[in-house]
Amino acid sequence: MPLGDETIVLSRRQAEIGFAILAGLAGFVILFGAMEHDTGWSRSGPEAGYFPFRLGMLLMAASGVILLRVLLQRGPSEPFLSWGAAKKLLAFLLPLIGFVLLIGPVGLYLAGAAYLFVAIGLIGRVPWLKSGLIAVLVPVFLFIAFEYAFKAPLPKGPLGPLFGLI
Amino acid sequence: MVENFTQLMQGFAVSLSAYHIALMMAGVMFGLVVGVMPGLGAPNGVSLLLPLTFTMEPVSAVILLTSMYWGALIGGSTTSILFNIPGEPSSIATTFDGYPMAKRGEATKALTFAFLSSGFGALFGVVVVTLLASSITKFALLFSPVEYFLVFVLAFASFIAFGAGSPLKTIVSILIGLALASVGMDTISGSMRLTYDIPELIRGISFLVVVIGLFGLGELLETMQNPYAAKAVTTRLDWAEVFRSAMIWPRHYASLLRSAIIGCWMGIAPGGPTAASFMSYGIGKRMSRNGANFGKGEPDGLVSAETADQAAGSAAMLPMLALGLPSSATAAVLLGGLLIWGITPGPTLFREKPEFVWGLISSMYLANVVAVIMALATVPLFARMMQVPFSITGPIIAMICVIGAWTVAGAPFDLWLLMVFGVVGFVMKALDYPLAPLVLGMVLGDRMEDAFRQSMLLSGGKFSAFLGSPLAVVISSLIALCILVAVMGAVRRRA
Amino acid sequence: MRGYRSKFLSAAFVIASAVSAMAFSPSKPVEFVVTAGAGGGTDIFARTIQSIIQKHNLMSQPVVVTLKGGGSGAEGFVYGKTGAGDPHRLIFGTSNQWLLPMVAKVGWKREELTPVAALAFDEFLLWTRPDAPWKTAGELVAAAKAGNIKVGGSQSKDLDETLLRIVEQVAGIKTTYIPFKSGGEAAVQLAGGHIDLNTNNPAENVGQWKAGQARPICVFSPTRLAAGPKVTDTMAWSDIPTCKEQGLAIEEYKMPRVVYLPPNMPAPAVAFWADVLRKVFATDEWKEYIARTSQTGTFLAGEEFTRFMVADEARSRKVFEAENWLVK
Numbered sequence: 001m002p003l004g005d006e007t008i009v010l011s012r013r014q015a016e017i018g019f020a021i022l023a024g025l026a027g028f029v030i031l032f033g034a035m036e037h038d039t040g041w042s043r044s045g046p047e048a049g050y051f052p053f054r055l056g057m058l059l060m061a062a063s064g065v066i067l068l069r070v071l072l073q074r075g076p077s078e079p080f081l082s083w084g085a086a087k088k089l090l091a092f093l094l095p096l097i098g099f100v101l102l103i104g105p106v107g108l109y110l111a112g113a114a115y116l117f118v119a120i121g122l123i124g125r126v127p128w129l130k131s132g133l134i135a136v137l138v139p140v141f142l143f144i145a146f147e148y149a150f151k152a153p154l155p156k157g158p159l160g161p162l163f164g165l166i
Numbered sequence: 167m168v169e170n171f172t173q174l175m176q177g178f179a180v181s182l183s184a185y186h187i188a189l190m191m192a193g194v195m196f197g198l199v200v201g202v203m204p205g206l207g208a209p210n211g212v213s214l215l216l217p218l219t220f221t222m223e224p225v226s227a228v229i230l231l232t233s234m235y236w237g238a239l240i241g242g243s244t245t246s247i248l249f250n251i252p253g254e255p256s257s258i259a260t261t262f263d264g265y266p267m268a269k270r271g272e273a274t275k276a277l278t279f280a281f282l283s284s285g286f287g288a289l290f291g292v293v294v295v296t297l298l299a300s301s302i303t304k305f306a307l308l309f310s311p312v313e314y315f316l317v318f319v320l321a322f323a324s325f326i327a328f329g330a331g332s333p334l335k336t337i338v339s340i341l342i343g344l345a346l347a348s349v350g351m352d353t354i355s356g357s358m359r360l361t362y363d364i365p366e367l368i369r370g371i372s373f374l375v376v377v378i379g380l381f382g383l384g385e386l387l388e389t390m391q392n393p394y395a396a397k398a399v400t401t402r403l404d405w406a407e408v409f410r411s412a413m414i415w416p417r418h419y420a421s422l423l424r425s426a427i428i429g430c431w432m433g434i435a436p437g438g439p440t441a442a443s444f445m446s447y448g449i450g451k452r453m454s455r456n457g458a459n460f461g462k463g464e465p466d467g468l469v470s471a472e473t474a475d476q477a478a479g480s481a482a483m484l485p486m487l488a489l490g491l492p493s494s495a496t497a498a499v500l501l502g503g504l505l506i507w508g509i510t511p512g513p514t515l516f517r518e519k520p521e522f523v524w525g526l527i528s529s530m531y532l533a534n535v536v537a538v539i540m541a542l543a544t545v546p547l548f549a550r551m552m553q554v555p556f557s558i559t560g561p562i563i564a565m566i567c568v569i570g571a572w573t574v575a576g577a578p579f580d581l582w583l584l585m586v587f588g589v590v591g592f593v594m595k596a597l598d599y600p601l602a603p604l605v606l607g608m609v610l611g612d613r614m615e616d617a618f619r620q621s622m623l624l625s626g627g628k629f630s631a632f633l634g635s636p637l638a639v640v641i642s643s644l645i646a647l648c649i650l651v652a653v654m655g656a657v658r659r660r661a
Numbered sequence: 662m663r664g665y666r667s668k669f670l671s672a673a674f675v676i677a678s679a680v681s682a683m684a685f686s687p688s689k690p691v692e693f694v695v696t697a698g699a700g701g702g703t704d705i706f707a708r709t710i711q712s713i714i715q716k717h718n719l720m721s722q723p724v725v726v727t728l729k730g731g732g733s734g735a736e737g738f739v740y741g742k743t744g745a746g747d748p749h750r751l752i753f754g755t756s757n758q759w760l761l762p763m764v765a766k767v768g769w770k771r772e773e774l775t776p777v778a779a780l781a782f783d784e785f786l787l788w789t790r791p792d793a794p795w796k797t798a799g800e801l802v803a804a805a806k807a808g809n810i811k812v813g814g815s816q817s818k819d820l821d822e823t824l825l826r827i828v829e830q831v832a833g834i835k836t837t838y839i840p841f842k843s844g845g846e847a848a849v850q851l852a853g854g855h856i857d858l859n860t861n862n863p864a865e866n867v868g869q870w871k872a873g874q875a876r877p878i879c880v881f882s883p884t885r886l887a888a889g890p891k892v893t894d895t896m897a898w899s900d901i902p903t904c905k906e907q908g909l910a911i912e913e914y915k916m917p918r919v920v921y922l923p924p925n926m927p928a929p930a931v932a933f934w935a936d937v938l939r940k941v942f943a944t945d946e947w948k949e950y951i952a953r954t955s956q957t958g959t960f961l962a963g964e965e966f967t968r969f970m971v972a973d974e975a976r977s978r979k980v981f982e983a984e985n986w987l988v989k
Contacts, residue, residue, distance in 0.1 A: 012597075019597055023338055030345050033360040044837070045622025048355040051615055052348050059341040066334050080596065085391035092390045093585075096564055100581045108572065112565050119564070124557030131558075138562060142569070145203060151725055152210050152573060153690075164689055209699065213726060216708070217715065307874075310855035311839075351732040351765065354840050356817030356986075358732070358766050365739055365768035369731020489852075490845045490868060492700065502700030502708075512868020513852070575729065575736070616842070623839045624811060624855065 005083035013077035016070045023063035031056030095119045107157025109139040170299050177524030181532060186229050190529065193233025194537045198544065200234075201241020204566035205573035207253055208238035209499045216503055224507050225525040231503055232483075232526065233533040236288065239479060240541045243280045243472060244548055248273060249563050251382035251570065255373055256439035256479070256494065258605055259447045259471035261381055266463030273549040278411035278542060279465055280472045283422065285538035287473035290426035291433060291480030292530045299527075302434055303488040303513055309436060311620035312631050316641040318614040321432070321441040323648040325448030325606055335599045343607025346371050353612075354619045366579035373608055375571045379584045380601055382567045384591025386560055408545050418469045421450055425470045429477025434485060438493045439478040440609050444602070446474030452651070480530060487511050487523060685929040687722040687749055696737030696754040698730040701843065702783065702862065702954075706918045707753040709950045710780075713941045720937055722749075733816055735761060739768040744923035748930035751777070752921040756820065759974045764818040764986045771974065775926040778938045778962040779969065781951060782915040783862045784886065785824055786901065787878040788870075790854050798879050798907035801858075805834040813839050813847035813856040818986050821847075821860045823977060824881065824914050826984050831910055851875050862916070863955035867892065879904040881914035886955060898955055915957070917969070935962045 010018075030052055037049030081089075095118045102111035113135045121131030146152050147165055156165060180186070193215075200211040211234045219227035242253035247264035260280060267276035295302070309317075326336065349360045350370025361367040425446040432442035450470030451460040460467040482493035490511035492498035504511060509522065516523050551559070571584040594601060625631035633639050693711060697703035704726075711724045729737035734757045741752035752758075752774065759771035787798065795801040804810065814821025817840040825838055839856060841847045844865035850856045851866075852874035859866070863886075869875035871893055879902050880886060886898040904911055920938060922931060941947055942960045951958040961969055981987050 015593065016597055019593055019599075023342070026342070026345070030360060033362060037355070037357060037359065043627055045619050045627050048352045048357050048359060052345065052359060055341055055345050055348070059338065059345065062334055062337045062341065066338065069334075081391070088391050089387060092387065092560070092564075093589075095561075096568075097585065099565070100568065100578075100585065103568075103572075103581070104578060108569065112568075115565065116561050119561035120558055124561070126555075126557055134558060134562075138565070146206075146569075150200065150203070150206055150210055150214060151723070152206060153692075153725060154569065154572060155576075160689075209728075217712065307849065307853035310850065310853060351735070352817070353842060354817055356733075356764060356819065356822075356840070357988075361766070363766060368739065368767060369729075369736035489849045491849055498699040502704050505700060505705055510864070510868050513872035513874060514868065518871075575731070576727070576740075620839050620841070623837060626809070626837075 005087070007083040008079045008081070009083050009086050010079075010081040011077040012080040013070060013073070015080040017067060020063045020067040020070065024060050024067070027056045027059030027061075027063065029056075030059065091123050092119070095123065103155055103157075105157060107159050108154045109143050109159060110157060112142070113139045170296055173520060173524045174296050174528055176521070177526075177528035178531075180225055180521055180525035181229060181529040186226060186529065187532070187536075189226060189230045190233040190533045190536050191540070193230045194237035194533060194540050197234035197237020197239075197537075198241040198541060199237075201238035201253060202244050202548075204245070204251070205570040207242065208235050211235075211238055212499045212503055219503070219507075224504075224509055224519075225522050227507060228504065228509075228522070228526050229529040229533070231500060232529065233536070235497075235500055236530075236533050236537045237540070239476065240281060240284055240537050243284065244277065244541075244544075245566075247276045247280060247468075248548060248551060249382060249566070250385040251563070251567060252377055253570075254494075255377070255609060256443055256475045257472075258377060258381070258440070259443040259602075260468065260475070262447065262461050262471065262602065263464050263467035264472075265385070266461070267465070267468065268552060270463050271552075272463070273552045274407045274545055275411040275465070276468060277545045277548060278408050279415055279418075279468055281538050281541040281545070282412060282415050283418075283425075283469045283472040284476040285534050286422055287426050287429055287476035287478075288480045288534040289531065290473075291430055291477040291483075292527065292534070294430045294434075294481055295484045295527060295530075299484060299516070302484050305434060306436065306485045306489055308635070308637050310635075311617045311624060312634060313637050313641065314436065315614060315617035315621055316632065316638055316645065317432075317435050317437045318441065318610045318617060320641055320645050320648070321437055321445040322606065322610055322614070323645050323652075325444045326603060331598065331600050335597075336603050339594070339599050339601065339604040340607040343604035344611040346376060346604075347608045347611030348615065353616050354623075366577060369575065371583065372571075372574045372580060374574050375580045375583050376587050376608060377605060378567050378570050379587025380591035380594075380604070382570070383564065383584060383588025384595060384601075386564055386567075387588060387592040388595060389556065390560070405546065408542060412542075415469075418466055421454055421466045421469045422473050424453065425450065425473035426477045429474035429479075430481040432474070433478035433481030433493065436482070436485065436491065436493065437478070438482065439475045440494070441606075442478035443471045443475040444606050444609075447471045452655075480534075483526075483530065487515055487526075488513055685748060685927070685933040687720060687933075689749055690723045690725055691720070692750045693724055693726045694737045694741055694750060694752045695726060695728045696730060696734030696741075696752060696757065697728075698843075699728055701730070702864065703730075703734075703753055703755060703918070704728065705954075706781065709947070710753075710920075710938070710941055713944050713946050714937065716946065717940070717944060719940050732767070733757060733761060733765075733819065735765070735767045738774065738921075741921060741923050742769045742773055746925045747923055748926060748934070750923055751934065752923070754919055754921065755783075755916050756919070756970075756973060756977075758919065758921065759970050760820070760823075760977055763974075763978060763981055764988055766988055771970065773924050775922040775924060775931060776966050776970065777920045777922055777931060777934045778960060779917040779919045779966055780938060780942055780947075780958070780960060781918040781954075782957040782959055783864075783918065784955060784957065785820075785860050785862060785881045785914050785916070786866070787881075787904065788848075788851060788859050788861055788866050788875045789857060789878055790851055791873055791876045792854070793857060793876070795878070797902075798904055798909040801878060802832045802834055802909070805832070805836055810834075810836045810858060811839060811856045812836050812858040812860070813841055813850050814860055815842070815844040815847060816840055818981075820916055823980055824860050826980055827911060827914065828909065830980075830983065848875065863898065864953075867955070877901045879907050879909065881911055882957075883913050887952070889952065917961075917973075918956075919966075938962075 034049040034052035038047035039049035039053040099115035117135035120126045200206040243257045243260050246252045246257045246260040250261050250265040252258045264276045352359050428446040429442045451457045454466045456464050456466050492501045571580045693707045695704050695707045744750040795804050844861045847859040848866045851859050852869045888899040891897045
């Protein structure tokens with residue numbers, strides 16, 4: 001299987017920088033959230049905000065050091081993500097996000113059937129008949145298992161009233 | 167002890183009836199199914215079986231339910247090994263080496279090892295329970311929040327200290343885990359922390375959703391962008407292969423024994439199976455001859471995690487009955503079942519209902535043997551799944567991840583969390599941030615903080631409390647030893 | 662389009678209200694939402710009702726129990742609120758429903774959920790370790806004035822701590838409160854002698870009492886508990902004095918076990934469920950559950966139940982105000 005386009009979208013250096021900045025931001029958000037509470041140490045031990053406040057600070061500090069180290073590093077960087085790989089990731093993630101979005105209006109089973117058909121047939125290039133069969137049988141199996149056998153209801157959308165289930 | 171033995175024999179007289187053996191097989195079978203099914207687990211099994219048991223004798227009912235529980239625990243490791251999706255928090259450490267083995271084409275061996283090791287761990291735990299039944303309860307009562315805190319620190323220290331990789335990145339990973347654990351209601355102050363007025367965050371961030379994202383979805387993303395890894399692996403599937411694997415399994419006796427002892431310790435000292443498997447894995451990495459290969463599909467690593475998990479699970483059964491404190495969420499459901507039949511856990515349960523307690527303990531011996539045999543029978547079936555091309559299994563596994571995340575709380579919000587942690591897991595792994603410390607931080611974070619703050623409340627803010635009892639001194643020394651070993655290791659590597 | 666849709670909706674509404682004006686009976690499986698963890702008092706409360714409904718065939722549809730105990734039950738109440746208008750979702754809880762919104766930022770208000778009924782009232786007792794020097798509430802108060810008493814309980818700013826603060830205010834003492842995750846944990850810590858006192862419900866501490874690892878001092882009830890067989894060698898529940906008779910002037914402190922429906926509930930649905938629960942309340946199995954867990958069986962519904970909630974809310978608000986717990 002060819003990897004496709006080898007053009008580099010993201011170098012490892014860029015990815016390291018990006019993640020360190022995100023982790024630092026997360027640290028700031030935690031710090032900010034902890035400030036809603038007492039961050040001190042009372043006579044009976046640490047208050048509610050004591051640990052989260054320090055977690056946030058430490059996280060900012062640690063990711064700051066990682067960021068500095070990467071920035072100070074000289075020399076060429078390895079590739080992190082090629083254009084071909086990025087396309088593959090998107091081809092996997094976008095249908096999955098579509099699936100999650102569809103669960104609300106049409107329920108997990110119908111959305112799942114559509115998702116499996118798109119992901120296996122359209123993107124995975126599995127022959128139509130085979131992918132169609134999988135896209136129908138897997139949700140039907142899950143429907144019987146979850147709704148009837150195990151009574152662990154999943155969202156059903158329009159199927160719920162149709163079968164008289166929660 | 168002799169008295170315990172006679173009691174146990176009387177217990178066997180109860181559990182060794184054709185009716186009870188049939189119940190065990192039905193329970194194990196059912197447990198295996200719910201354990202393997204995505205998003206289902208022992209809690210669902212208990213809810214379903216509970217109404218059926220209302221007409222049974224309490225002993226029969228509890229035999230059925232515990233058999234289901236063992237089946238579900240073993241079934242849960244199957245998805246960890248095959249798809250990198252842990253069904254229970256306690257089988258996370260099983261993924262570390264189990265999944266790489268399966269990916270390499272050794273699914274049959276990995277599953278066989280896992281089932282045999284969990285059976286061994288469980289039996290070891292039950293033997294300990296039988297021998298020490300009366301003293302375990304007294305021992306468990308020694309644990310105040312101070313000792314709880316130290317037990318968690320010990321688990322943390324033994325896992326982290328023996329880990330490799332960039333210390334800075336490990337720290338970032340732990341911190342993220344600890345922060346995730348503190349979202350939601352704070353036990354000590356009763357206030358909502360880090361919820362930012364978002365209603366979905368009030369119940370906290372679900373551990374299982376994060377883990378399914380980081381491990382399950384993250385792994386899918388990695389496989390996606392690396393097409394060479396995506397080819398289906400051929401694995402030998404015949405029974406002979408199961409048998410061959412079972413024959414070489416006893417060679418791991420050192421890991422088995424060590425992990426079973428660690429598991430029992432963590433089951434009785436109330437650390438729980440999840441912490442037990444992490445601790446055993448961390449120590450195994452240090453002590454095993456093949457420690458350097460841990461995380462790359464080393465059978466010793468799989469054995470260490472799985473044995474300790476089950477040993478802790480079965481050793482914790484006794485404190486649960488005697489104290490009424492469950493060791494895990496699943497055990498809590500089981501405990502709820504007992505209460506509904508009017509069996510009140512407590513120190514006197516052994517005196518009041520000996521036939522019930524010893525019937526249960528003896529059934530743990532039998533049910534575990536039954537569970538291992540039945541699970542082994544499924545190995546070729548599951549190993550066959552690894553031969554289906556990734557273009558088909560990939561989307562199905564993704565759908566399983568979504569269902570798994572949904573069943574945790576039935577909240578759409580969790581599905582978005584799942585997506586986010588899938589991407590985060592992929593990126594962190596690619597950038598060599600270790601994921602295990604994050605998970606461990608999340609498992610132990612809030613319990614450690616609670617225990618620490620409870621200790622401070624009890625002692626009036628004095629740190630001397632952590633050396634305040636003989637037990638605390640012993641655990642504190644073990645922690646110091648762990649740190650010493652780690653520092654020496656680091657120095658030797660530098661030199 | 663919009664006009665059509667709203668016309669369609671209002672037509673549907675007319676039909677729906679015409680149907681609901683007649684009578685209600687469930688048309689699909691019913692969800693029992695438990696606002697607590699597995700195996701806790703609320704879980705057993707809900708499952709007992711489930712088993713009685715099934716056994717006596719009080720309703721034609723199956724029941725699915727879901728556990729939503731996150732954030733001290735906040736998860737379950739918020740979930741209940743999202744089911745607005747759906748009479749197939751019952752929420753099982755305690756006075757948490759109206760107390761929690763006062764002390765924490767949560768996503769609902771007391772009056773948003775539709776009250777159905779209260780079926781049981783759980784008692785609170787003062788338990789101490791067996792080797793403690795104090796035998797009565799009076800001796801305990803004297804000891805607390807002299808030294809530091811450590812009290813364990815379930816959660817923070819919840820029923821246990823509220824009761825303890827009331828005791829402190831009434832007796833003029835100060836104690837240290839240590840919150841644990843559950844009453845079960847507080848019972849074990851007391852048995853191990855790590856704390857001096859807890860305020861557990863009977864069911865949470867009876868095991869330790871039987872084993873001689875805990876001793877009841879008094880019960881927060883206007884009268885002694887119902888007579889019954891001996892629990893230990895020498896004592897039955899009815900042998901425990903009330904706190905009031907021991908000089909601790911707290912008339913009553915109980916935890917109601919309550920059932921709610923989501924918001925915007927048509928009256929016939931509320932009436933239907935109140936009727937089912939009333940039938941549950943009358944069964945022998947229910948009486949047996951009440952006796953086994955040493956609770957008080959009292960049935961409150963409708964106006965009476967609402968009055969009780971409002972009164973309890975006002976009383977608790979005063980305590981919370983004094984302790985500076987009220988959330989802004």
